[in-house]
Amino acid sequence: MIARPLLIALVLALGMQDDTTSDAAAAFEKAEARARAGRYDDARNEYKRIVSKYPGTPEAVEAELRSRPSAFLGWADVVRNGPSKNRIDVVLMGDGYELNHMGSFDKLSEDIPPLFARQSTFREYYSYFNFIRAALVSADSGVDGFGREYDTALNGHTLNTFAGHVGIDRSLVLNVMSRIPDTDGLAIVFVKNGVLGTGGGGIATIGGREVKTIIHEFGHSFGGLSDEYETQQSHGQGAARDGINVAATDDPKSVPWAHWIAAKHPGVGVVEGALGRVKGAWRPTSTGCVMSSTEGFCVVCQEALVLRIYSVVDPIESVTPAPQAQRVREPYTIGDDPFEIVVNVMQPATHSLEVTWWILPEARIPESGGASSRYGDTGTAGPRDRRRREKLVEITDKPASNSQNNTSGVHKLVLKKNELEPGRYRIICRVKDTTKLRGEKWPWVLKDDLGLLESERGWWVEVAKAP
Numbered sequence: 001m002i003a004r005p006l007l008i009a010l011v012l013a014l015g016m017q018d019d020t021t022s023d024a025a026a027a028f029e030k031a032e033a034r035a036r037a038g039r040y041d042d043a044r045n046e047y048k049r050i051v052s053k054y055p056g057t058p059e060a061v062e063a064e065l066r067s068r069p070s071a072f073l074g075w076a077d078v079v080r081n082g083p084s085k086n087r088i089d090v091v092l093m094g095d096g097y098e099l100n101h102m103g104s105f106d107k108l109s110e111d112i113p114p115l116f117a118r119q120s121t122f123r124e125y126y127s128y129f130n131f132i133r134a135a136l137v138s139a140d141s142g143v144d145g146f147g148r149e150y151d152t153a154l155n156g157h158t159l160n161t162f163a164g165h166v167g168i169d170r171s172l173v174l175n176v177m178s179r180i181p182d183t184d185g186l187a188i189v190f191v192k193n194g195v196l197g198t199g200g201g202g203i204a205t206i207g208g209r210e211v212k213t214i215i216h217e218f219g220h221s222f223g224g225l226s227d228e229y230e231t232q233q234s235h236g237q238g239a240a241r242d243g244i245n246v247a248a249t250d251d252p253k254s255v256p257w258a259h260w261i262a263a264k265h266p267g268v269g270v271v272e273g274a275l276g277r278v279k280g281a282w283r284p285t286s287t288g289c290v291m292s293s294t295e296g297f298c299v300v301c302q303e304a305l306v307l308r309i310y311s312v313v314d315p316i317e318s319v320t321p322a323p324q325a326q327r328v329r330e331p332y333t334i335g336d337d338p339f340e341i342v343v344n345v346m347q348p349a350t351h352s353l354e355v356t357w358w359i360l361p362e363a364r365i366p367e368s369g370g371a372s373s374r375y376g377d378t379g380t381a382g383p384r385d386r387r388r389r390e391k392l393v394e395i396t397d398k399p400a401s402n403s404q405n406n407t408s409g410v411h412k413l414v415l416k417k418n419e420l421e422p423g424r425y426r427i428i429c430r431v432k433d434t435t436k437l438r439g440e441k442w443p444w445v446l447k448d449d450l451g452l453l454e455s456e457r458g459w460w461v462e463v464a465k466a467p
């Protein structure tokens, strides 16, 4: 048993600790708000103050890291189109920007989203992206190489290529992303005094302000696309291998884009010259692609990018009321008032997603549909990477309605007691991006093996027997 005075002292100490903790947290929030507003000097001073004033707190530990000569100071939205949980968050970072030059990186970061808004493929899905700026201060502005070492936030350095491409430390970029909530492992890094770009594994690195290469490098880093040019650009060459948009064979039946050839899409074939080599590697078109040197992606790359976008973004943004997995057998009751289900869907720039509703009597379950409803109680948990989800099964029953001409992005189903027989029903709403744009003969996606273009929510409802 604890003696009373000691207990009081303990309570006081705990109380004090609570105050210290919340003061440290508030101070930390203040420092981050300053960084968000571009007041980097003030933010640094506040981090330094936290280190001396609140020693031993987690805030002081993090503030110490942020007080170093080269450091992450915080982050800010550049363009926010929606909640990070259903958007592709691209983090923009600068390396070699000293404290008094960070404002020029902020300006540069504002120039990046418009490049995506103008590019024909990304323009259609622009609202699926957020752009976030990481505030990174570097003690020096140089790029390591040729015997010189500089202290920069991401350790920009010259790669061992004949053109001297710039590189950064991947682990440092990942570390910055881990300090920003809910990112998707995607960064575009600008190395102030570097040249040329590289891209892969989620990170595109751009030398200086060579913004014209951004979409190309993002094609590598985000889309996993390969170079379609045939001139040697010094990336180093191993054996040619099949990729999404390059092949090590000229057999039209076995190239990765064989489905476009089989569908007889004009302009798609097997063209020699890719991966920085004139012979021994093949690309899909002779008309060009961002992955060679033109402004638009070829249809093969475009298809891959749309599928990649939907590996992150669910076509269904939100629904009310809460959806239910198929195994949750607690129905919503339809009483005297109409029961309304609202589904908000994603909105590409020029075409609308297709929304289909089914009202299935309980006896038709589980023969019909419901596959995606297995994740958690709402059917919406499950892996963040939608490629790891299961494809929806086909529902053979006739849908209750199908709306393709609703361009508002808000879809409703109203159920009334007197319009349904008493009993239990499974309501299913499926939303699909047909990738068919007005005036275009071909959809952007021909083959969707993983069912990424489609999503589903389900609800149980019950109509009581009349008394």
Ligand SMILES: [Zn+2]
Pocket: 228, 245, 288, 289, 290, 291, 297, 298, 299, 300, 301, 302
């Ligand atoms: Zn291409």
